[in-house]
Structures are given as C-alpha cells and as structure tokens.
Amino acid sequence: MSNEIIAVLGAGSWGTALANVAAENGHDVRLWSHRASQVAEINETHRNTKYLGDNPLNEGVVGVADMQAAVQDADIVLSVVPTKATREVAKQLVAALKNLDQSIILMAATKGLEPGTYKRVSEMLAEEVPAKYLRGLGVISGPSHAEGVITHDPTLVTAVSTDVAVAEKVQHALSNQVFRVYTNTDMIGSEIGGALKNVIAIGAGALESLGYDANAKAALFTRGLAEISRLGQAFGANPITFMGLSGVGDLFATATSVHSRNYRAGVQLGEGKKLADIIEHMGMVIEGISTTKVAHELAQKKHVEMPITSAIYRVLYENQDVKEAIQTLMGRPVSQEGK
Template identity: 55%
Template sequence: MTKIAVLGAGSWGTALANTMAKNENQVMIWSHKEAQAQEINAQHENPHYLPGARLDNALQATNNMEEAVQGASIVLIVVPTKAIRTVSKQLAETLAKSKQRVILAHAAKGLEQKTHLRISQMIAEEIPDQFYSGLAVISGPSHAEDVVKGDLTAISIGSNDESAAKALQGALANEHFRPYTNSDLIGSELGGALKNIIAIGSGMLIGKGYGANAQAALLTRGLVEIRRVGRALGAKPETFLGLAGIGDLIVTGMSPNSRNYRAGVSLASGKPLAQVEEEMGMVIEGVNTIKAVVDFEKKYGLDLPITRALYQVIYEGKSIDEGIEELMTRPLKAED
C-alpha cells in the first residue's frame, strides 16, 4: 500500500485522490479549509466542487499539511497556478521538518503570470531538490466530473524521471483510469496550459451560433499554434499529438464541463469578463495564460493569430465578430 498526499481539494484534486484511494492506496487529501476537510471525512462528499459524487470511504482529508504529508512517498499538488508558490513553500517547510524525500507531482494547468514559468519550474524554485527524487505532471483529457463517476479515462504522466512517472502510473491505474507515461515534461505542461486558451475560443464560436465545422477548424489550427510555442520552448513536437496535446485540447475545447469553454460561451453572450469569472466560482486558467503566450509570440517571433485575436477580444475590447472576420480574411497560405 502506497501512502499518498494530495494537496488541494478542488474538483481535480478530489477526483485524483478518490481514484488512488479506490486502488487501495492510503490517500490523504489536504484542504486549507477545515470545514471542507471535515465534510469529506464525515459525509464522503465534496459538494461544492463535485456535487452528487460519492467518494471512497477510505479517502481521508485534513487541513493540516504536516498530517497529510507525514509518511507519504508521493505528494501530488493540485491547486490553481496562482497558489502554486504558496503551497510549495509550505510543503518545503513541512518536508524539511520531517526530513522526508518524496516523489513530487502536480496536476495544475497554467503558467505564472509575471514570469511565464511552467508549474514545475515554480515548484523547483520553492522546494529544494534534496526533498524530492523526481518531478512529474499529470495531463491529458480528463474532466474531474467524469473521472469521479468512473468514466473511461486515459491520461499522460510526463517526467524526466522514469521511476517517478511509473510510481504515479501504478498508483492511478485501474479498469476505468489508464495512465501512460512520457519523457517530455515541458511539452506535457505546455499542452495542458495552452489548450485552455483555444477552449475559450471554441466556447465563443458555439456561443455565437457557429457549428462543428468552425469548432473543428479552430481546434486544429489552435493545435498548430500550441506546437509552435512548444517548439520555441524546447518541447518535443510529437507530445502535442498525444493525450497531453490533442487529447486534452479536444475534451477541453468541446465539453460543457470545461470552465474555459463555458467562459467562452458566456463571453459570447455579452457578459463582461469580471462577471464571467465571478459566476464561474473557479479559476479560468486560460484567461491568464493568454497574456504569457502573447509575450512568447513577440519574444520568439511566432505567428499565433488565433491567440492574438483572443487576447484582443478579452483585453482590448475587440468584438468577437470582428476577431472572427479578421481571422477568416487573412492572406491565403499553405497549411503547415
């Protein structure tokens, strides 16, 4: 039996913790809210994030990070990008106090706003490498709402450390949940972050009344832009043709379970961004990630017309209709 700590009791953290608990691992999920931890322990539910979902009886929760991490061989961080540094600092202090060395993983999908760093880079800056033997990322097409119901799911675990990836793979795998491994940490993280931008655009198209043709065109050409950014930042191009790339893009860009997709639909209805974010009640990672990618476009001399158009709509007041028209009437070219 593997002892695992999951830091973050949102929808995705809870779904992953529940999956590993069902696999007869000893799993404790950490929440910064005492009431939420008590609710999971007493009622075996997390109604705010996963309403109606029954959690495994063996899954335990706490608001004490030391209690969650004590004796764990794997620590999985699943919090929004903006909370990564705070949680990582607290984890570093906890590991130093207990003198533990763990396998470290995360399942966040974003980039830091000011530095544009990937999640693993942020974690590595906050947690000395003496406290972990490997660093991995969970990515791929996986809505928490479906995973917790036992829907068939395949994901990818990216890591430069094969043993870390395989340890996490073993903890997650069952007849409903199939994890693959890959050696491209950079590509896995970028695929998970950048697809959120394209998903917002996909939601906008549907919200404006366009159909499957438009949606398929956007997702396909959006993947081209994701690969361009990936190449510039050192990712392996083939990663974006797998679960961490096109797989995650499809599910995020086409499902109402995706908060980025839903945000796009809401923006298309005329709601201002602040109202959309307030109504969502959860972080819309693509809204912040788009700022970083526009900076990448300038820094590396990339051509990212879809991303640029979405930035102009969200932050510069351009209408969605105008953005669509400009994209469709650009100079003609060969497909790349």
C-alpha cells in the same frame, strides 16, 4: 499493486477526483485543503459538494487541514492547487518536509503558466522545493474532466517525468480499469499543451454560443493545435507530444465539454457578458484567462505566430467584439498549411 501513502494538495474538483482514484486503488490518501469546513464535509459526508456535487467519495479519502499531517511518510505528493497558489502552497510543503526530514515524489497536476515569469508549474515547484526533498518531479497531464473521472468515465492520462522510473511509479499507483495512465518524458510539451488548450477552449465556447458549426470548430481546433505546437517546439518540446493525450486529446476534451470552465467562459463571452462578471459567477479558477495573456506575451517574445491566441487575447483584454475578432482572423493573408 503495493499500498502507497499519497497526499493530494488542493481539494478542488481535479484534486478530489485524483484522490478518489488513488483511494479506490487501495492507497492511504490524504486530501489537503486550507478550508476546515471543506475538510469536515469530506470526512463526515464523503462528499465535496461545491466541486463535485453529490458524487460520493471513496471512504479511503481522508481530508486534512494540516500540511505536515498530510505529507508525513507520503511516497507521492500531487500538487493540484491553482497556478497562482502554487508557490505559496509549495512553501508550506517545504516547511513540512523540513520538519519531517523527508523527501517525496512531487507531481504537478495543475495546467497553467505563471504570469510575469512564464514558468511552467513544474519549474515553479523546482524553484520552491529544494532538490534534497525531491526523489522525483513530474506532471500529470491529459484529457481528464474531474466530473467524468468521479463517475468512472474511462479516462486516459500521462504521468510525465524526465526520470522514467518516477513516471512508472505514478503510473502503477494510479492506473485501474477505468483510469489508465501512460508515461512520457516530455515535460515541456506536456505542460505547454495542457496550459494552452485552455486558451483555445475559450474560443471554442465563443463559437458555440454564436451558433457556428462543425467547419468553424474544426478550423479552430486544427489551427489552434498548430499554434500550441509551434510555441512548444520553440521551447524544445517534442512535436509528437501534441499529437497525443497532452495535446490533441486534452484540447478535444476541454474545447468540447460543458464541464470545462474555459469553454463555459467562452460561451458567456460569445453571449456578450462582461469578463469580470464571468469570473465572479464561475466560482472556480478559469486558468485560460491568465494563460491567454502569458501565451500572447510568450509568442511575441519568441517570435512565434499565434493569431488565434492573439485574437482571444484582444477579446479578453482589449474588449474586442468576438465576431470582429473572427472576421479579422478570416481576413488574414492566405498561406501554406504547416507554416
């Protein structure tokens, strides 16, 4: 494995975990954060306690607060900031690349959709970063809780790009004995699967807190995945993608784990807590909340039937009681599976 210079933009849990994987593979890794105190902690204690507790980071992970210093001579840049910060950080990246007169492979590792525009994260980046600064554009997707990656729980993800050579370069840079990377060319399916599973995870958490068992959870997973696939195909996604790591794999991991913020938010909704209080006390971005609204609007725009997503939307944005939402779903007219 050749040594690469890899910059990771965003020192949340997932960005830090990806930086740690890259450093363990022997790469020169710069982890960018706009918080000077976080950068100091990473460099002085090799920890990122707010996001990953007392888990030690590889000493090859270097915290950097200056964007230009972070991306100088970088071969691969991973964008791992929240969806709502993607454009702002991309503008800072472009300013740095312009000063450096440099091009990069840019990979989005954020799972969300932009409110209002309905853009996927890779589309946002493509709009913000001029083509002359890009040697390739792609995404990293799949079932990958940062808390598991940092403790070497065997993890499988996909490096996705319409340019196979770009996906393969990222695959070789990040793969090791505990972090296995596959390649895929379906950007649309991978990103829609990665974003919308957060919506279903909120529902799964609510079911858990209300005491529902395996039958109800299996129903939610299966019909939720059908909704994700229907919407993805309406945008041209390959239906096979939703049977893979970016579909059923990511849905399972996110909708069954206490590591998932979306799942935990659902649990608290089921307990009767107010959404504003849940957001305030989580301390980290809950992507599924804004994604639910985007998915609900997209379903209407594309005339795609997504009753589970609509039910979760009503709970989040119209204050419908969770049990009432479940009763409404169960009372829908019966139909043929696959439709």
